[in-house]
Amino acid sequence: MSGNSASTYKDLDAIVLGAGACGLMCAVQAGYLGKKVLVLEKNDKPGAKILISGGGRCNYTNLYASHQNFISENEHFSKSAFAQWTVQDTISFFETYGISGQEKTLGQLFPTTNKAKDIIKVFTDICEDFGQSIRCNSEVQKVISVENGFEVTFKDSVTGNEHQVYAPNVVVATGGLPIAKMGATDFALRLARQFGLNLTSTAPALVPLTVTGKDHDWYEQLSGTSIFSRVSNHKISFDENILFTHWGLSGPAILQISSYWRPGEKITIDLLPDSNIVDLIEEERNHSGKKLLASFLEKFYSKKFVEAMKKYLPVDKNLASLSKDDLLSIEELIHQFSVKPAGDKGYDKAEVMRGGIDTSELSSKTLEAKKVPGLFFGGECVDVTGWLGGYNFQWAWASGFVIAQNI
Template sequence: MSTNLTKQTHFDAIIIGAGACGLMCAVQAGYLGKRVLVLEKNEQPGAKILISGGGRCNYTNLYASAQQFISQNEHFCKSAFAQWSVEDTISFFETYGITGHEKTLGQLFPVSNKAKDVVQVFTGLCEDFGQEIWCGTEVTDVISADNGFEISVIRNGRNVSLTTEKVVVAAGGLPIPKMGATDLGLRIARKFGLKITETAPALVPLTITGKDQPWYEQLSGNSIFCRVWNDRISFEENILFTHWGLSGPAILQISSYWRPGEFIYIDLLPHQDIVDLIQQEREVNGKKMLLNFMSGLFTRKFAEALSDKLPSDKNLASLTKTELENIGALIHEFKVKPAGDKGYDKAEVMRGGVSADELSSKTLEAKKVPGLFFGGECVDVTGWLGGYNFQWAWASGFVIAQNI
């Protein structure tokens, strides 16, 4: 039988969530001589850090700036990044033995390629500073109380009520429910009357259904370097065909800017003009079949799949002007209308969250609720793929620590 216990805490703040933002906040508070308690539902801290980048943890990006983030207020994250820069992240981790190496497009990974090394920096520092982390602790409610807040938790099968002057909500977003992700951060915000910017899965594979699905299914496993775009943005990286649609870095990137019912466009041969290449080849070998020519540019399997949409049984010399134009349009403006996305189970992050209008950009404190702070993924700041979201988590954790 559970019992109700009330505990007046001797902590300067209670942090909900031992993810990237919460752990950085706890450590930075420790540097300032502040004691915090971190509450974590999972049995260990940093669960999402541990699986990020395939267990290697792409912990920042050399090119991170406000431009790579989606928010209803595009200027909101600038203050946090001014206070805690990419250079600060790199320096912080180097101080504790983690050197970064760049893979592609500014993505920094630990030289060890071990995400657990990143988590151990934080758990070690929390221990040094005397910061407490309660794992296996579920937060069930946060309410206003005299001189602050009362937090209800279930710990070791018992109901415990904690009081504190300041609360930091770093509870993450909705992706990967099997790892304990919930809407706790959003529920707390709503309870205190804060607006929520509409949420959706982001950095997520896109699905193709209906008559087009078999075409994609036959190409499952094929990866091609492309430019993917819509009327908002474009990305140049690999796409991956799957039995249910499209994935790969370029697709994950564009998914954050895609809305149901819209088209996306794919340039299957960026930096080259397919019509020019055909004209050049047919001057040398006009008898070459279009299928064989395409097989020299793509995998044979992909060239054969394109045959469904091209006059592949013709040789290059016999292609008409209209056919060349159609080939150019197909290769450089391949049109896709996704049916949907793979949802929070497969999403890297959540788009939307606690509205930026509700928070001070300088402190991340709720304007209407003194002492209540929000950071990390539950805030309406969503970065690109490639370490950007970690940079926001570190920066927001740092900023909050200065103000609790």
């Protein structure tokens, strides 16, 4: 990593803002093409968000990633990038540098070493080999158009000195609004506005949902309880675990649906998605009608959860004495558990930002701003938001690759 003074950065092909997944991939791919870039990173190390992803293990792609796993006002926009840089390209790229993947649930690929820092090391090593400069502790103050390119002013947060650098291209890969304590800001959105580009509305995504009011205590008492469920709204459904928390609901299925949820809407949870609870009760009571509903439900759920169900269900009745109305209540609660979240836990707990730079402002083939030649946007700041489980990394790698071809 370079600690050169700014005056030594001559003949740059591009200045890359942000040393996250998109910015690092862009720098590396530019190096393969003999292009020289300077990467400016606000934090004291590159790849801050890579380091915490997947619990520090980094689920660096998903075997099933396609444009259909992404939310955008233009669902077709990401097709070109994913055609240029495929999941297989990601796998091959990391394998070339000694990182092979192991599949966990639902196509998520983690390095066999289970260490996110190994992913970052691949990029920093290649950048060093190519002489690409990654300058950390460098906060960008402004970006202005000058003749045949851009002037970028940045401040060295260690010395306090300001520097100006020039390049014909600027790549904005500064991420979205989560997570402020890791250096996230609205820089990309402000810069887009400065250059007259439209934004789509932004919100936290892949984020836990909150429950307040009269039901809050019921959720709180279940904190830590995890149940495999089908969570759905009018747009989509996900089959994964939910997790009850002190503030409401989390877990993979909730994080997934949160990207599609809007304030004021309800979500429906099927707490036993692969069976019909009434059929199972009928079958059981043919053998053992005296069994209490509570004992029967403990075959599927924890004691704590069954105890909490007392509020809604006759768990102390035996199966033989359950009425039609009882069975209807049980079926509705188990298969159509309805929740109207009060809100979400915000950007500090969100994995990604939904929305961002309007895709209609960018070329889908190059990710260059149509109105501002030489200005490129990639990664999370663009209105392309992936599902949980490595999808957003695949977009970051693909967009970094595409931009590198065109700077």
